[in-house]
Structure formats: C-alpha cells, structure tokens
Amino acid sequence: MDGVFPTRDAIGAIRRVAAAPWLPAVGAALLATAGLAQVLVHPGRPATDLIAGLVLALCTTAPVAFVRSHPLPAAAAGTVAVLLTLGLGHPPTLGGLVAQAIVLYFVGAHHAYTAVLFAVPYVAYAVGPAESRAGGKVLGVALLVVAGGALAVGGVRRARAEAVDHTTADSARADLGHAYAAREERARIARELHDIVAHHISSVSVQAETVRLTTPGLSADAAARVLAIGETARLALTEMRRLLGVLRDDAGPDEADLPQPGLQDLVTLVDEARDRLGTRVRLIVSGPVRRLEPGLELTAYRVAQEALTNSRRHAPGAAVDIELRYREHSLLVSVWDAGGAAGPPSEGGHGLLGMWERVAMAGGTLHTGRGPVGGFVVQAVLPVPGGAR
Template sequence: MPGRADGRTILIMSTEYRALLPGSLLAEPDPDAGGVARRTPRDWVVDVLVFVLAVGVALAMAAIGYEEGVDPGRNTLDLLLGLLSCGALWLRRRWPVGVALALSAVGVYAATSIGAAVVGYFTVAVHRRFAVAAAVGAIGFAGGFLFPLLRPEWDSSPLWVDLAWSAFATLLILAWGMFVRARRQLVISLRDRAHRAEAEQQLRVAQARQLERARIAREMHDVLAHRISLLSLHAGALEFRPDAPPDEVARAAGVIRESAHQALQELREVIGVLRDDPADEAPDRPQPTLADLPGLIDESRLAGMRVRLDRQVDDLAAVPAGVGRNAYRIVQEGLTNARKHAYGSTVDVTLSGAAGDGLSVEVRNPWPVGVPLGPEIPGAGTGIVGLTERATLVGGRLEHGRTPSGDFRLWAWLPWPA
C-alpha cells in the first residue's frame, strides 16, 4: 500500500478496511462489463459512506500529526492532499486503476490519504483481474520506501516493521477483493443460468403448444375429409337420381344435413390451429374415438397395469367424434403418466356426463411413495401442457394436481353439444 505509518496508523487503516467489508462495495457496477452504470440509491449510500470514513481517517491522521509535533505547514499540506484524495474516491467507479495509482503517488507524501488509498485499492481488486490488481498493489507497496525519505517525522518505528504491516495489509485487501470479485461473478453466473433455464422452459412450453396445435389440426383434417366425402357422395347420388323415391331423397338429405352439421363443428375446432407441416410425409392413422376407450383400457391391463373403469355414459359411440377423441387422449396421457410415475398402483378412470351437460373425464391414482422400482421412463414433461391446450381449444378446461387425500388427479370437462 502507498505510504508508511506507525502502529496507530495501521489500527486506523484496519478499522477503515473493516468498515468496507459488510457488502458496501458488493453492489458496484463492474467496469469490466463495459461502461459505468448510473448510480443507484444504494450506490449513493455506499459512496457517501466510504467518503465520510476516508475523511474521518484523514482528520484523525492530521490530529495525530499535530499531537506528535509535526511541522504545522507540512501537516496542513498533508491534510489538504488527504482531503483531495477523499474527493477522488467519487471517480473510482469510472477509473478504478487510475484513481488507485494517483492515490499511491499522493501516499508517498500524505499520510492522511491512507483511508482513501485502502478504498481505491479495494475497488481495483474487486473490479479488475488479479494481474492488474497485483501490479497496482506492488506499485503502492514500493511507494512505502520513499515515504520515510520525504516525511522523516513519521518515522517512529523500524522501516522493516512498517513495510511488513504494509505488505500484510496489501495482501489482505487483495485477497478479500478477489474473493468478493469471484463471489459476484458466481452470483451473476447463477442468475444468468436461472434466466436462461426459465427462457428455455418457456420456449419448450411454447413449442409443446405449437406441436399440439399442429397435431390437432392434422386430426381435424382426417375428420373433415371424411365428413366432406360423405357430403359429396350423397349429393352426387341426388344429382344423378333426381327421380328417386321421396323416402330415399329425405334419407339422403338427412345424412347430408347431419354430416354438414358435424363438419361445421369440427371446422370450428380447427380454425386458428391449422398449420402447414411439409415435413410430415405420411398421413396419420385413423384417429380414435371414445368407443375405442375400452380397447385402450384392455391394452393397459395387458401391459400389467391395474385399471378400473367407471363408465357412467351408456353409449360411448353417441359421443361426438371430436369430444370423444379429446377424452381418449386425456385418458391415454393419464395412464401414461401413471405408468411412468406410479407404476404398480391402481388407476381409476371415470367417465360421466350427457349431451348438453358436457363430458367429464377423471384419471386418479395414488401419489407415488419411495423410489421407483426400475429405471425412470424418460419424458419431455410437456404432456399436461398439450392436454391443457387441447381442452382449451375446444372450449373446455383441465385441472391436475395432488388431492387432499394424497392422490394425483387429472380431470377435464369437455363440451358435449345436445
């Protein structure tokens, strides 16, 4: 450190240094990051605090000089240089290395600048890499050899004692400053990693929603193609057989009306979600309906699951294809999740509702206890997101989570028009 002092000076310097430790400089902007940020209210509090402490050290050192009989003129000049050094601390955020070197030069003559020099060097140690901070500290330490030549009145102890104290203080400030720097960089790294993970999770959710929309659009394409082909078939029959019996004409007209109504229902579902997918070369297989649900249950049972189906809907085939398909997918996802996370437990599947009231689907299984018996089945963790999007798009709603009784419950309500 710049300058040379006796035991009382070192005690004052240590007190000043300890005042800086409780996070006072931890919130300063790092000049390495490019530019100097505008001072925040916390920065102003920190700057005022270190300035007042440095001025206090300067006044205390000047008082000691007067008590020790130092020449009043030289002591007054020393005090003026010390106060100027304290004022230079307001520039340390913008030019930490320059301010520290200037304070080292002033410290060759002014003992009152020791407090400001501690603050300036600590700032360099926090904001600059080790090589720069060590070089600045070495320059300040070298100034200690010149101090007794310019201010012999302060020479109250052997030179080697003062130099040893100065080296110890320099290394201590350097070590603490590098620790603060490393801690700050770690906090910034963890914060950036957390922000990046959050952004990636949001991106995955958005992609899952987009993929689910595209998949629903492909399913709607198959259904609409079927409905429109029926319309074309029956309309063509009426066109080529205008002399058909009235009952056949009425029957064909009824089929056309029903198919058109269902096609419009399906079209309302696909509006807003249809997306082009040129990468998909092969068409999807025929989409399931609620009438295929018993087959899904039997398939799960053959795979070793214990599934109980409580069917409160008399005719599964009476459920509209779009509603039944969504209910089928919800049950399928619920069984998949139970197989992944609660293997071996009993899964209860409940279907209830009627035309005009809506269709309720519930999949419930006990919350898993302990560790899995086998390796965990991998998954993207976006299945529930897709189901929520699916239910919302058709005007329904979906809930999931742990119940007060300790079960995991997946529940959805889907509109079932009368």
C-alpha cells in the first residue's frame, strides 16, 4: 500500500511546494520555454510570422507568474494572447494552453461571476464558422473544454471553501450559543442557591441572636453556644457567597455584578428623593468620617434606603432626616420623618424584617417605633470591627 498511495510526508511535501511563493515564476519560465521551443521547431514560418509567434507564445505563458497576486489581469492578458494567436491563423502552443488553464482556474476559484466572462470568447470560437478558424472544429471544442473545465474546477474549489467557511461559522455560532446558555444556566443556579440557602442561613443567625437576647435565665455557657451558632451561620453565609461567585463570575454582567453602593452614595440617594418626588430630605453626618468595610457600608446604605422608602410610602410629603453618626466602635444610622396620620409601617410588611435581618447579620441592633415628637424612627447601631481607623 505504501508503494501505491503517497505517504503523509509526501503529501505534506507536495502541499509545501504548491504553496511556495516561487512556484508561479518557475512555472511561467518552464511554460514559456516550452512554448518558445514549440514555435521555433515549427517548419515553414516566415520571419515576421516567427517573431509574432514567439512574442505571443511568451505573452500566453508569462501571466502565470502573476496569477496569485493578480488573477484577473493575468487571465485577461493570457486570453487576449491566445485569441491573437488564433487570429493569426495558428493554434496556441501547448505551454500556452496549460498556462491559460492555470490562470482560468484561479479566476474560477476566486471570482464567481467574472469567471463566466472568460468563457464567452471560447464559446464564440467553438460555435463560429469552421472555415475561418485555425485548427477547425476540433481545436475550437478543445479550447472550450480546457477553458470551461478550468473555470469549473476553480468554481468547485471556491464553492467547497465557502461551504467549509459557512460550516465553521455555523459551528462557531452554535458553540457560542451553547456557551452563553451554559453561563446563563450557571447564573440561574447561583441565584436560586443564593435565594434559598441564604434565606435559611440568615434565619438561623437571626433566630440564634433572638434566643440569646430574649430567653430569660440563659446560662453563660448556653449564651456562648448560641452566640457561636450565630457566628458560624454568618461565616457560612460569607463562604457560600464566595463559592457562588465562582458559578456566576463568567455569566455576564447583571444587576448583582454591579458595584455595591456605600455610604458615599447616600448623597445621590437623597438628591434623587428630592428631585423625583419633591421630598424634603436632609442628610446629617457627625463624628470622624472614615472608610468602613464594604459589607458594613452596604448594610448602612440599605437601612437608610429602606427607611426612606417606607417614609415615602406611609408618610408621603413628610420631611425626612437621615443621620450618620460615626463613633469609635460603632456607626449609628438614624432615619426619622415628621409623620402624619398614616402612622408607622404595618407589621405585615417585609421592609422592617429585611432591615432587621441585615442588621443582625452585621452583629448590630435595630430599633423602630414612634419618634419622641411624632413620626416614625428607624435607628440601627452597627459595630465597627477594630474601632477607628
């Protein structure tokens, strides 16, 4: 079998030679030499006819040297030279026919509609009067077969290349669609896990804190164990969020992936409340202002945001004050409104429960109720780890 079919190394060598940049020039030189030799050995030609034959033989073969870089001009030059040779009453040389087949092949391989134009002269020559043609009917048909066959083979190669490109593009689009679908599915799983598991873990932490604070007669050892349960739940929630980030880090940007707000964003929150709803809102800051942990700042921001939302909902039009008081070991967030007949938020709402859970997760305390001069007050005390920085 190895002696009949070329080996893989032989096929690779053939492809390298076919792709070599010097091959068109060498091919043109060999074909020109063969064509010139054929003209010279043809007997009975006058001197002027011999010179014209040599020039046309060179013109029909030289375009092969430029077939890769300029296929259309090379094919046009070669076709004109062949037609002029036929017009002088002589058939083209064998080298000229091979050269014409090569240039027409490249035209068919790179140009779909222009290739048809190069077949027209050969069709006209093949169907024209046989008496006025060199070589008669046989030569006309032979030229048409050579030209048409070269154009057809080039067209087949071009069609196959386009089909491969289309298949590759379709496969790439399908792979991209599958990748996006997988990322979306991972993001969906991450969101569902977070919504379900985080709720239960936070409930464990809140219930542990509630037991520690509300159970009378709780021994010191039991209180320490309950406190450890709450700390473990908070640590588990932090680790779970970190692990779920691995699932959703490549799912594309969504609202959860955007930078989380901090205390510096309270100014924007207050301005939006003033501009959009016309609410009279003041932001009061006291104490040594400093950067806190992002999670702590997020909790304080959400408390202020939810309290402001409740005030707009249950006491529309009432003035609202938001105070941030920086202490050495804690941050006090207070939101109170002037209030009115609407009274405090109903006990069935989820806003106060959400604030309570957030504050408990941060290890702080939350107080809500009527203000000393009316209205409703939300006050959260959040511990600052490490104190002042």
